[in-house]
Amino acid sequence: MSTAAIVMMVVAMTVIWGGLALAMVSLVRHGAVEDRTENVRRDL
């Protein structure tokens, strides 16, 4: 692989998979507590 291709592959992986990791961490830290008494298993 050329250097340019390797660099762009690493950039794409870092930004997209890194963005996913950040989004998951952010959601875990800030996600609201679900109101389980109201919503749990509403399926009939």
Next chain:
Amino acid sequence: MSTTSEGATAQPEQERRRGGFSSRRVFILAAIGSAVGLGNIWRFPYVAYENGGGAFVLPYLVALLTAGIPFLLLDYAIGHRHRGSAPLSFARLRRGAEGLGWWQVGICFLIAIYYAAVIAWALRYTFFSLDQAWGADPEGFFFGEFLQAGDVQVTADVVPGVLVPLVLVWLAVLVIMALGVQRGIGATSLVFIPVLVLAFAALVVQALLLPGAGAGLDALFTPDWSALTSASVWAAAFGQIFFSLSVGFGIMITYASYVGRREDMVGSGLVVGFANSGFELLAGIGVFAALGFMAQANGVAVDEVASDGIGLAFVAFPAIISEAPAGALLGVLFFGCLVIAGITSLVSVIEVVISAVRDKFDTSRLTATLAVGVPAAVLSLVLFSTTSGIYVLDVVDHFVNQYGILVVALVSMLAVSWALRALTGLGDHLNVHGRPRVGTGWRLLTSVVAPAALAVVLVLALRDDLATAYEDYPSWLLLVFGWALVVALPLVGFLVARLPWRAGTHLDGPPPGSDPATPLGATTTGHDEGGTR
């Protein structure tokens, strides 16, 4: 007016009847399952390769952040705030907008009937992979022996090899749908999405170990910076993000309506958006590593073997499987992933229709599943298990995507932003429990940037289709299964919207409890003007 304390106490009961996801994790997996479909595997790699390679990363990320995720959040806000299927949510935004929801429902119905056929092909090819049944001529085998495709015409000549797997796909989907939101869709996603990721990761590892894989990745990621000056490259990026995320045609509205009221929809949307793109990137690496192997094995350049869509899956990949060491394993992983990704997307598409029927006509889950699923399955079998199925599928897929989804998404977005002026209220709703907060930037992206980008994609597609007949198909075929369908969908949608809602349906504004301003048990809200009809 229905928003009385009596109506408010009825609301949780109505939500219990609709069903819902038991947790945020289940919702996120279901939404990822919907977004990650066949297009992630067989469309993204080639679009990226054709539009600047490594340089495509830039417009792709811009499109994801400026249009894809903002639009995804808009769908989430509509469904989560209004607690209904697409038609009910739009009716609660404003009664006259209900037809937009039914237009989206119609599109989903059409997508379901042909999408199932592609899954059936992939299911059959999973088994073909074991002994490489296609022999030395995968293309001839696919179009000839397997599909038995003849001249371009509509026939009733059934192909048993397609009919049987198609029946199995529909049976599986109907069982999942009948089980309900949590026990059907949710449980399927809980199992299928981790399996999909693990199986595809195994495929990528196997592909990367093939000789020539580096050449394939080199072709995919070598940047062509001059491509960034081309409008068509940017349009391709926005188009890819848009089609890939399943936004704008009711799926995310429906799924969001099944999520607990206090959930962080912004954070969930970011996870779903990046997870979808993350899977696309993984698919790009796996597919081009395999294509690099094929190119080296045949002594040709990668551009001579690169392809997308049906050609990639059912012609190129079988050739790769035949030549690769442990090809049977590669084939089972590849086609198995297509089946899994397809099933989780198909159930989300069908759920849009079932949810709308249940909301409108107050039917049980099983009744709605049969009322929607059986006609869809019959149409699917009649149209796509015959020798002409491939042609009809190709035309319907092209027109429904380009002029069905694109147009309804654009019209819906403009209507919500400019005609209904609902963005401020929807943004406030997202901000109640969501982080990061959305504000003026989100409203600007949703009302101006994303619609403008979609309009450009639409105009470029229209220009191409008016210049030359799509794939040189005969005019009658394009007219009947293309233009006529996309014109009929909004007409039918607004006609269905004239049917009365079941008694007691809360309309005109979000139901009690959706916003802090209208908590459960509250009395009349300012914009509630009549409640039921």
